[in-house]
Amino acid sequence: MREIGEQFPETTEGKVLALLEGEDGDEWQQANYKNSLWFNDGDEDTLTGIVSSNDNRFVLHDFGDITEYTADAVEALKEEYDFNFQGEIKTSPTLHRYTNEGTFEGLEINPGESDDPINIGLKVTSGNDGRKATEAQYFEEREVCSNGLTLPVDVMSVRQTHHDELDPTMFHQLARSVVENADMVEDRYSQMKEIELDSEWTAFEFLEHRLDLPFYIEGDHGDIARTYDEVVEDPSNPTVYETLQVATNQLTHNARGDLPQHVINTAQEKASDLVDFHGELPDYEEMARATIEDRAYELTNYDDAEEYWEGEEEQLGELMEIYGIEA
Numbered sequence: 272m273r274e275i276g277e278q279f280p281e282t283t284e285g286k287v288l289a290l291l292e293g294e295d296g297d298e299w300q301q302a303n304y305k306n307s308l309w310f311n312d313g314d315e316d317t318l319t320g321i322v323s324s325n326d327n328r329f330v331l332h333d334f335g336d337i338t339e340y341t342a343d344a345v346e347a348l349k350e351e352y353d354f355n356f357q358g359e360i361k362t363s364p365t366l367h368r369y370t371n372e373g374t375f376e377g378l379e380i381n382p383g384e385s386d387d388p389i390n391i392g393l394k395v396t397s398g399n400d401g402r403k404a405t406e407a408q409y410f411e412e413r414e415v416c417s418n419g420l421t422l423p424v425d426v427m428s429v430r431q432t433h434h435d436e437l438d439p440t441m442f443h444q445l446a447r448s449v450v451e452n453a454d455m456v457e458d459r460y461s462q463m464k465e466i467e468l469d470s471e472w473t474a475f476e477f478l479e480h481r482l483d484l485p486f487y488i489e490g491d492h493g494d495i496a497r498t499y500d501e502v503v504e505d506p507s508n509p510t511v512y513e514t515l516q517v518a519t520n521q522l523t524h525n526a527r528g529d530l531p532q533h534v535i536n537t538a539q540e541k542a543s544d545l546v547d548f549h550g551e552l553p554d555y556e557e558m559a560r561a562t563i564e565d566r567a568y569e570l571t572n573y574d575d576a577e578e579y580w581e582g583e584e585e586q587l588g589e590l591m592e593i594y595g596i597e598a
Contacts, residue, residue: 279335319367320400344442371395382460407445418519463512472586492580
């Protein structure tokens with residue numbers, strides 16, 4: 272784990288050999304259509320990926336450059352805003368995936384009438400395994416429970432594929448956009464605090480079926496239910512905001528240790544669907560109807576489908592009646 276601004280080892284390219292059949296038997300030959308990527312971090316080289324050698328198909332996005340561009344963008348903002356940037360960098364064990372996240376401490380949002388400060392920031396992810404683009408998005412950390420969330424809102428999200436050279440300006444664009452548009456997120460959260468779901472069972476279907484939370488966490492419905500009871504003021508009438516906080520709490524504090532960071536990033540982005548859907552707040556009634564209908568179909572038609580909790584099928588039947596869904 273590295274602090275943002277710390278020196279990052281350079282990525283170097285190498286040959287890829289293939290065992291090919293020759294006149295005198297099998298022999299190793301260079302595969303000219305492929306490049307290997309290596310990190311030298313100390314005394315040894317680590318293979319991080321094998322990619323296309325064609326510059327039109329793959330351009331290296333060096334993690335050191337990403338770290339430097341992020342630090343430059345943050346420093347540029349300090350000329351206008353008063354904050355202290357706290358961030359860290361994580362890589363996968365084989366160094367082929369990269370996550371860089373931090374918050375602008377001193378710049379926060381506080382949705383609703385209660386005291387609920389949230390530090391705003393940015394998260395940058397990248398990878399040099401031939402699949403992952405470089406992306407930068409709005410990131411936040413709730414001070415009350417230290418819950419983190421990545422929010423891929425269009426105006427606070429930039430992305431660049433490996434077809435092009437890394438553009439330093441996109442990091443400046445993202446950092447400024449986060450600061451200038453955070454009030455939009457604050458306003459949405461304020462609205463979400465006033466929107467109640469029809470029952471706790473709808474909240475659990477959001478959490479366990481739509482967001483697939485049981486796959487990402489250490490535990491099961493019991494762990495989710497305990498967090499739900501701690502977070503939700505009136506368990507029989509959860510708000511959408513409270514439901515979101517149950518999800519981010521579990522992903523921040525109870526994520527599976529065997530899952531790589533980029534998988535947890537994906538889970539956080541799923542959770543953000545409760546905040547942003549095609550640029551605006553979702554229609555939660557329609558979202559509930561689609562979630563309930565899909566879960567009922569799964570339990571009815573798949574032999575290996577199991578209840579998330581005892582009595583789920585009965586609760587689903589009641590929810591289907593509420594939403595006018597035919598069995």
